[in-house]
Amino acid sequence: MxxxxxxxxxxxxxxxxxxxxxxxxxxxxxxxxxxxxxxxxxxxxxxxxxxxxxxxxxxxxxxxxxxxxxxxxxxxxxxxxxxxxxxxxxxxxxxxxxxxxxxxxxxxxxxxxxxxxxxxxxxxxxxxxxxxxxxxxxxxxxxxxCIVEDRVILGAMSGVHQFVRLGRGSMLGGMAAVVADVVPYSIVAGDRAHLAGLNLVGLKRAGAEREHIKGLRLAFDGLFGREGTLQDRVTAAADAHTDNPLVQELVRFMSTSSQRSYTQPAD
The missing domain is CATH 2.160.10.10 (Hexapeptide repeat proteins)
Known part of the structure; x- marks a missing residue:
């Protein structure tokens, strides 16, 4: 040719x-x-x-x-x-x-x-x-x-460990050192990177509905709380938000087999 x-x-x-x-x-x-x-x-x-x-x-x-x-x-x-x-x-x-x-x-x-x-x-x-x-x-x-889903933003000089997954719509702060999976729609920052909340700006830019964002915030707080096992918290989020596509995306990500753990909030 x-x-x-x-x-x-x-x-x-x-x-x-x-x-x-x-x-x-x-x-x-x-x-x-x-x-x-x-x-x-x-x-x-x-x-x-x-x-x-x-x-x-x-x-x-x-x-x-x-x-x-x-x-x-x-x-x-x-x-x-x-x-x-x-x-x-x-x-x-x-x-x-x-x-x-x-x-x-x-x-x-x-x-x-x-x-x-x-x-x-x-x-x-x-x-x-x-x-x-x-x-x-x-x-x-x-x-x-590494697996990087749609609409992820990686800040300047950030580094991602092998086999890590970055969920849809998540954001890494500048110089973040990421060694564990990052759940969808979240923000992580620091060395080693910690979970710093939801990527609300990215969600709004993507046209997410206000009620869906509200439900995601509730599910996010529950998923990264300290009560019960992680699997119990994932199941509870799935059952409580069956009609919220953002929460179901989060649940899908956390229900998929991975070689890494999840980035957690700072203590």
Whole structure:
């Protein structure tokens, strides 16, 4: 398939045999595109971008200078296996960002959804699974095997331990060190990060109904109280708020098997 005739390619760019560059792509100066890379329609690579490995980049994604996309994962067990990186549509990947493919000891693929913003110096490690409409602020990093659901915001220089899950609509404060799962719609902050309440601003921006937010606050207080077991509190929240989609999302997240514990409020 090669380079579509409608694509714009700077003469200093290197596109290796086998690469696919789709319609209306723009490849800037000194970019390097590997032989197993596929760029969908309208992808823009500004100067000095390198895309390697078995990597697909979705339509209208833009990548800024000095980003390194698809190179071998930072895993000492990796031995060159043909693992993948799949990036969705409409993403903005800023300067010096890095994204790695999966590993055979994980899922074999790193997935990134649509319409995300990866600011300068962000890192998405091997076997991560990211949703859509996520913001990773400057120098935020995800270790391997993390799951990040839709509309999560990671503050500048925050770091997430391997295998941690970040629930939908949650927010990490700047420089937060997150070593345990973060429940949906919450805010965590600090080193080590603690649960600091609900992400009320994010909920309002997402158009959540006032009554649903009110119910979520009640369920949140009960879930992270000290009475009974965690399973009892999860069951009680599910039963008390059967018609509240925000609470049911929280319950779903906390009922899913995980390799990590949950980020808790400060004592």
């Amino acid at each position: 090669g380079v579509d005739p409608t694509a714009s390619v700077h003469p200093t760019a290197v596109i290796e045999d086998g690469a696919v560059v789709g319609p209306n792509c723009s490849i800037g100066p000194y970019c390097v595109i590997g032989p197993q890379v596929q760029l969908a329609e309208g992808v823009v690579l500004h100067s000095h971008v390198v895309v390697a490995g078995i990597t697909s980049v979705g339509a209208k994604t833009t990548i800024w200078p000095f980003a390194s996309i698809g190179h071998a994962p930072q895993d000492l067990k990796y031995a060159g296996e043909p693992t993948r990186l799949e990036i969705g549509s409409g993403n903005r990947i800023r300067e010096h960002a890095t994204m790695n493919p999966g590993t055979v000891t994980g899922t074999g693929v790193t997935r990134v959804g649509d319409n995300n913003l990866f600011m300068m110096g962000t890192h998405v490690a091997h076997d991560c699974d990211l949703g859509s409409n996520i913001v990773m602020s400057n120098n935020a990093g995800l270790a391997g095997h």
